[in-house]
Amino acid sequence: MTHLLHGRDFPSKRTVALVVFVGLAMLWVAPMIASLVGSIDLSELSHPYLLISGFVVLDAVIPIFPSESLLTTGSNLAAQDGSSIEIWKLILAGSLGAVVGDSLLYWLSRTVLRDAMSARVDKLEENEKVARSLDVMRNSAPLLIVFGRFIPGVRFVLGATMGITRYPYPRFLLWDSIGGFFWAAYTCIFSYLIASVLDNKPIISIVMSVIVTTALLGLMYRPIKRSWEESHRLEVGDVSPEPG
Secondary structure (H helix, E strand, O other): OHHHHHHHHOOOHHHHHHHHHHHHHHHHHHHHHHHHHHOOOHHHOOOHHHHHHHHHHHHHHOOOOOHHHHHHHHHHHHOOOOOOOOHHHHHHHHHHHHHHHHHHHHHHHHHHHHHHOHHHHHHHHOOHHHHHHHHHHHHOHHHHHHHHOOOOOHHHHHHHHHHHOOOOHHHHHHHHHHHHHHHHHHHHHHHHHHHHOOOOOHHHHHHHHHHHHHHHHHHHHHHHHHHHHHHHHHHHOOOOOOOO
16 A cells, blocks of 8 residues: 555656756756847847747747747837837737747647656546546636636646647637737737837836736636536536526
8 A cells, every 4th residue: 555655646756856957957047048038139130020939939838938028028129219120020920939839839748748648647537636627627728728828837737738638629729829819919019008108117017917917817717616616516416406
């Protein structure tokens, strides 16, 4: 019994070492990437939209690339008189990068990760609570995919989970395309307005970002909670009679 519990509940030393190594590497690399992005002058590049789209793709798969930062920088430049940067091209570059990057993460998770973790995934899905959670996630997938795109970290977890659990790709692509477009449009237009209308006031930008993120989390929370409670009632067979 002890052996079984040990094998089931605790990861191997190799897994722990790999996780620690990756975490330390990300902590070391992230500031370097942020510094590199900060030094990029988009106005001097011949293909700025290609670079931005590439960063968005990388950010979807390896969430340490600050894709929002480049979109914000580009939008600030677009607000300047005489700039060659166009806001609609930024939105297009961000949207395409989001869809390509999220799709790449989805398929890597569905193939490479699923094959590597197939035994564990199958075993987890036998757990009632895990199976229930996955059902709730599938039922709420459109909402999660669209609004989860706005929250760094959440979009990575969702893309990987949708791939590992083999959520139908055509549906994922549809909702991810919608989420990617609105994410890119919001990021670019909001940054453009901050730069042009509000004279680039950072405090207002931060406050508005917090408000929007909180609102999105609220939008996601209520339907997911209802779906979870409904699945619990179905699981225990609690069908209450309608009043009246």
